[in-house]
Amino acid sequence: MLLSIIHRTIYRYSDSARDSVNELRLSPEETARQSPQSCTLEISPPATLTSSRDLFGNLVHSFTVEKDHTQLSVTGRSLVETRSCPHLVYRSHTIPLDRFPADHRDDLPYDFLTESSCVPRDPQTWREALDVKARSSRSWGHLLTNLRNHIFETCTYHEQKVHVMRTATEVQRERIGTCQDFAHLMIAQLRSLKIPARYCSGYLYDSGLDGKKSPELLGAAVTHAWVEALVPDIGWLGIDPTNRCWVDERYVSVASGRDYHDIVPIRGSLLGGGEHRSLDILLQVKAV
Numbered sequence: 001m002l003l004s005i006i007h008r009t010i011y012r013y014s015d016s017a018r019d020s021v022n023e024l025r026l027s028p029e030e031t032a033r034q035s036p037q038s039c040t041l042e043i044s045p046p047a048t049l050t051s052s053r054d055l056f057g058n059l060v061h062s063f064t065v066e067k068d069h070t071q072l073s074v075t076g077r078s079l080v081e082t083r084s085c086p087h088l089v090y091r092s093h094t095i096p097l098d099r100f101p102a103d104h105r106d107d108l109p110y111d112f113l114t115e116s117s118c119v120p121r122d123p124q125t126w127r128e129a130l131d132v133k134a135r136s137s138r139s140w141g142h143l144l145t146n147l148r149n150h151i152f153e154t155c156t157y158h159e160q161k162v163h164v165m166r167t168a169t170e171v172q173r174e175r176i177g178t179c180q181d182f183a184h185l186m187i188a189q190l191r192s193l194k195i196p197a198r199y200c201s202g203y204l205y206d207s208g209l210d211g212k213k214s215p216e217l218l219g220a221a222v223t224h225a226w227v228e229a230l231v232p233d234i235g236w237l238g239i240d241p242t243n244r245c246w247v248d249e250r251y252v253s254v255a256s257g258r259d260y261h262d263i264v265p266i267r268g269s270l271l272g273g274g275e276h277r278s279l280d281i282l283l284q285v286k287a288v
Contacts, residue, residue: 015274022268026076058255093141112196116258129189152244179219179242196230
């Protein structure tokens, strides 16, 4: 599938702002599931972009707008060819859960096993994950499917117009949230079972939002979040608890980290700007 993505973010300030320092994680990169054909970033007022890698290997662009401005616009345009990997999903259902022996855990990525800002350790999360695991004795694929389905069936999706950061423990208790919340909850459950899990952010194609039929997927109108678990003999395998599905050609990955805090799409600071500020986001993901 060839997907065209336009992601525009506009900040407006009631007073002049200056010395706006920002970092962006908006550029899809080459993976086993995707091949970017093109990717551009447009900044207004104009600014010079520099690139680097963060702790987790994600591509980060940085820029500074020193002069006075009352509006800042960041637009990412990407063309990405995506692929589905159903053979990996099928294979995960043939790998027994005891395939990860304790004496081979020295090679595990411990950054994705320990607690993080949005994914604290919690006894209730661990107990719930154990209950699901007890019903998933057949394979890794069976366990991941049951954890994903459990969140989908026991939690209610609620889109937020104002971003509110919550921990996995809060989501566990309240059973309501966004794709970001459900990703954090599944990561917490996987880590409580000593399974490395990471937070993935990117875009989700929904043919309904492309004007072809009614919307089918939750969280496709904004940047989307899902989970990748480290499965023996396979590697990182993507699961979306918000939509109760495996990650396929409809997903475009941009960055991954321990949780949302590690891979915020746009993060910055500035001087001035006044008391009143607004934010507008336009996202279009279309099949070409």
